[in-house]
Amino acid sequence: MKRPLRVYAILYLAFLYAPIALLPVFAFNDGTVIAFPLRGFTWGWFEQLTEIPALHAAVLNSLKIAVSTAILATCLGVLAARAATRFAFPGKKGVMGLIMLPLVLPEIIVAVSLLVVLLQLGLSLGAWTVILGHVLIATPFSIAILNSAFQGLDLSLEEAAVDLGETRLSSFRLVTLPLVMPGIISSLLIAFTISLDEFIIAFFLTGTEPTLPVYLWGQLRFPQRLPVIMALGTLLVLASVLLLAIAEYARRRGAARTGQKDAGGFL
Amino acid sequence: MKDTRATARPIITLEAVEKYYGDYHALRGISAEIRQGEFFSLLGPSGCGKTTLLRTIAGFEDLSAGRLFIDGQDMAGVPANKRPTNMVFQSYAIFPHLSVAENVGFGLRRTRLSKTDKAARVEAALAMVGLSGYGGRAAHALSGGQRQRVALARALILEPTVLLLDEPLSALDKKMRDQMQGELRRLQRQVGITFILVTHDQEEALIMSDRIAVMFEGQIAQLDTPQMLYRRPVSRKVGEFIGVMNFLPARATVADETHIEVEAAGLGRAVIGPDQLPGGWHPGQTQSVGIRPETMSILYPGETTDRRVATGVVEDLSYYGDMTYYEVRLDGVERPMTISMKNLVGRPVLERGTEARVAWDARSLVLFA
Amino acid sequence: MSDRIRGPRIGRSEAAQGYLLVATPLAYALLLLAVPLGAIVLFSFWSQDYLTIDTTLTLKNYREALSDPLYRQLLLRSLMISAAVTAATVLTAFPIAYYVSFYVPPERKAMWIFLITIPFWTSYLIRVFLWKVILGYNGVFNTTLLGLGIIDEPLTFILYNANAVVITLAHAYAPFAILPIFVALEKIDRSLHEASRDLGEGYLSTFWRVTLPLAMPGVVAAVLIVFIPTIGDYVTPMLVGGPDGRMIANMIQTQFLRLNNAPMGAALAVLTMAMVSAVALVFVFLNRRFLRGRQ
Ligand SMILES: Nc1ncnc2c1ncn2[C@@H]1O[C@H](COP(=O)(O)OP(=O)(O)OP(=O)(O)O)[C@@H](O)[C@H]1O
Ligand SMILES: [Mg+2]
Numbered sequence: 046m047k048r049p050l051r052v053y054a055i056l057y058l059a060f061l062y063a064p065i066a067l068l069p070v071f072a073f074n075d076g077t078v079i080a081f082p083l084r085g086f087t088w089g090w091f092e093q094l095t096e097i098p099a100l101h102a103a104v105l106n107s108l109k110i111a112v113s114t115a116i117l118a119t120c121l122g123v124l125a126a127r128a129a130t131r132f133a134f135p136g137k138k139g140v141m142g143l144i145m146l147p148l149v150l151p152e153i154i155v156a157v158s159l160l161v162v163l164l165q166l167g168l169s170l171g172a173w174t175v176i177l178g179h180v181l182i183a184t185p186f187s188i189a190i191l192n193s194a195f196q197g198l199d200l201s202l203e204e205a206a207v208d209l210g211e212t213r214l215s216s217f218r219l220v221t222l223p224l225v226m227p228g229i230i231s232s233l234l235i236a237f238t239i240s241l242d243e244f245i246i247a248f249f250l251t252g253t254e255p256t257l258p259v260y261l262w263g264q265l266r267f268p269q270r271l272p273v274i275m276a277l278g279t280l281l282v283l284a285s286v287l288l289l290a291i292a293e294y295a296r297r298r299g300a301a302r303t304g305q306k307d308a309g310g311f312l
Numbered sequence: 313m314k315d316t317r318a319t320a321r322p323i324i325t326l327e328a329v330e331k332y333y334g335d336y337h338a339l340r341g342i343s344a345e346i347r348q349g350e351f352f353s354l355l356g357p358s359g360c361g362k363t364t365l366l367r368t369i370a371g372f373e374d375l376s377a378g379r380l381f382i383d384g385q386d387m388a389g390v391p392a393n394k395r396p397t398n399m400v401f402q403s404y405a406i407f408p409h410l411s412v413a414e415n416v417g418f419g420l421r422r423t424r425l426s427k428t429d430k431a432a433r434v435e436a437a438l439a440m441v442g443l444s445g446y447g448g449r450a451a452h453a454l455s456g457g458q459r460q461r462v463a464l465a466r467a468l469i470l471e472p473t474v475l476l477l478d479e480p481l482s483a484l485d486k487k488m489r490d491q492m493q494g495e496l497r498r499l500q501r502q503v504g505i506t507f508i509l510v511t512h513d514q515e516e517a518l519i520m521s522d523r524i525a526v527m528f529e530g531q532i533a534q535l536d537t538p539q540m541l542y543r544r545p546v547s548r549k550v551g552e553f554i555g556v557m558n559f560l561p562a563r564a565t566v567a568d569e570t571h572i573e574v575e576a577a578g579l580g581r582a583v584i585g586p587d588q589l590p591g592g593w594h595p596g597q598t599q600s601v602g603i604r605p606e607t608m609s610i611l612y613p614g615e616t617t618d619r620r621v622a623t624g625v626v627e628d629l630s631y632y633g634d635m636t637y638y639e640v641r642l643d644g645v646e647r648p649m650t651i652s653m654k655n656l657v658g659r660p661v662l663e664r665g666t667e668a669r670v671a672w673d674a675r676s677l678v679l680f681a
Numbered sequence: 682m683s684d685r686i687r688g689p690r691i692g693r694s695e696a697a698q699g700y701l702l703v704a705t706p707l708a709y710a711l712l713l714l715a716v717p718l719g720a721i722v723l724f725s726f727w728s729q730d731y732l733t734i735d736t737t738l739t740l741k742n743y744r745e746a747l748s749d750p751l752y753r754q755l756l757l758r759s760l761m762i763s764a765a766v767t768a769a770t771v772l773t774a775f776p777i778a779y780y781v782s783f784y785v786p787p788e789r790k791a792m793w794i795f796l797i798t799i800p801f802w803t804s805y806l807i808r809v810f811l812w813k814v815i816l817g818y819n820g821v822f823n824t825t826l827l828g829l830g831i832i833d834e835p836l837t838f839i840l841y842n843a844n845a846v847v848i849t850l851a852h853a854y855a856p857f858a859i860l861p862i863f864v865a866l867e868k869i870d871r872s873l874h875e876a877s878r879d880l881g882e883g884y885l886s887t888f889w890r891v892t893l894p895l896a897m898p899g900v901v902a903a904v905l906i907v908f909i910p911t912i913g914d915y916v917t918p919m920l921v922g923g924p925d926g927r928m929i930a931n932m933i934q935t936q937f938l939r940l941n942n943a944p945m946g947a948a949l950a951v952l953t954m955a956m957v958s959a960v961a962l963v964f965v966f967l968n969r970r971f972l973r974g975r976q
Binding site: 047050051053054057058060061062063064065067068071078079080081082121122124125127128129131132133134135137140141143144146147149150151152153154155157158159160161162165177178180181184188238242244245248249258261262265274278281282285286288289293297 | 954
């Protein structure tokens, strides 16, 4: 059974990576049509990236939104994860269920329902409304990551700190925080990545300044822009992989530093 | 070093302490005095409330009712970080992100000592538990025994009035446990601090303690020295929990002021002293007598004795090398009783079915209601 | 209890501390999730009259949504595509999860999971777009097959229809299906397999009688976690679906942003949610029955 499964697994990975693998191929292809055969090597599309002000504005806007989302979602995540792992309170299941709901709600529903309320309240759309939506969908991911960080923690560690004269707050700072720090870093990076990549909510809730995915969406209609988009996509994939690698590294280092067994993986 | 135990000043006083977890009644009217400088153990089966009581003293659980004094001060409203107690946790709770020295020196952060003083204190504490030179080690890279020592050093560095230990030896293997039992005892004598040890291992409690509180279901069943606990358990439950005890149906009547007359199934009639009725009720309420296996012996053919003799049959036996435990059924008794015998030269192990004469002593009988 | 003492400050009641911590995230979820969801339900009972919204409650939108063949077809098609995606994703994901859990050495498992999750974290939009590039008339797939002489003219049934949507979504949600199944498989005590073999079961019957039932919770989680979001997907049907591959999310978007008929869009959104919940409940119920039936 092992061999056929292994072959299957490798084919499956190829399927998973096929689209991404094509990105650099066409990003460096010296032709305006995205099709084989290839025409030759060029840096031209990457150079063009530097010359589009609207793209730069969208990138900046997205970064702003992603950083805010990462921080807010992680803060909410820390609060919820600690409550969920440390304390028993009536109605916990329902409360956590509501907070985690966006994880299984189609994003279009989140988007339109927020839109309806915001418009009804007469509020103008902008970066901040996108942040509101993104925090909502990123928080469950943060909680999932932080839950496992908090869960691995021996409750008596904090008690030991209190026993040795620290207050509740200072023992959280001195003991718990350093121990869940890898989880916090993972959570920040994951929330950042989610926000940077999210399209639908941004599409509905963005005002006059598009985020990067919204800008991209607009460009997909123009065939002559496609090679540039391939170049941009290549950079985005590189950035995502880099962020993920850092998140994974932080998690593993945290695990190694505290001598835990490597349990592996996100989510 | 003065023997602080002799002063016998109460350091912890518990007055009718109650603890509820929701509807669950975890501590039911605990009253006790723990003395300055003694090695005190809380012994009982799993779930009887030992940890709960220890955590109440440490300040991690609040009392539902009753009062708790440490060194004469009412602890109501005093949080755990302000109490003169320190704790060795069952899991040891070694901070995994800190080095051994940082762990041990953790409690010194809030003191006004200079850096060098702190380092010296840490080194002294490490030396005390036999870990000199381990300060730089990563805490998570220690063995079980070493973790236990770090936890001890960390708790002792603040020189608490009382040191609380929650099953500190249960995570160690047998050999390590035996060694640490001795070391803990030695350490306690050396520092003179009151130790309160939680354990469910009766042997450990007997070996280490000055006094033991035996707990069942949230109540203290008996608080006594190891010897008294073993020799004069106040109830069948305590007698059964500590060591092995045989029980025989019995009746008792008062003979005169200093004597009680007992009639026990299989043993016959005997006269005993009032101290052999440790519960303090009226002898007329007696239902059974207890007798320890090692206070009896099986007589070999031709052997004579001036002790009392009963007769029975060897039904079963377990051979332990140095000892043999016989299950002997006395004539006229339903259940066999356990008798332990040292395996000495010239005393072959008896076979099943052997008719046996059992020598026993009236002084080793204990009455139970 | 007259001498009941107040607890030390350190031990404020468990529940109170829990609520205190969870209050902020809960308030956030209530304000930005529960309230908007409530609002959209309310909205779906209003109606749009050109530029003004009539706030009298009416079932008009629902009547229209359920009677107009356009909407009915869209809802049904979304359901079918989602079901197809779910089946394809979960069935293809199971062997991977099984392989990683049972045949990859423990120290390499994290690496495999990492490899499997990476594509998921790269721009969704670009990934979907790349499928368009791959599956298109002049796309990578067709040009390659033509070049190799396997086909004489480009295949057309692979883009701008429901097939393309299924392939693309199955690709996008692969990690979502693999991870829960992997986790469930990891939890299985390996000695159970040995016990089953020891009791005379073969490889396949061990899988059937031991592994699969124990992996079922993971499979159910995978099904739900793939099915629910895909039914509301917007990008994929828009980019690769063509007119025959459009799904309900596209219509919701059209109602809100193009036709300016928010109440109709809201009604469709509510219907989508109802459909999702119904399927989820049925599935959870079936799973319960299945688990109980085994005991
Ligand atoms: N936080 C709590 N909430 C509810 N019940 C509790 C809590 N802590 C302890 N209990 C219950 O109180 C009883 C006594 O618990 P405790 O931990 O004191 O037992 P123990 O004597 O230390 O047992 P063990 O030897 O198993 O450690 C148990 O039945 C336990 O279930
Ligand atoms: Mg305990």
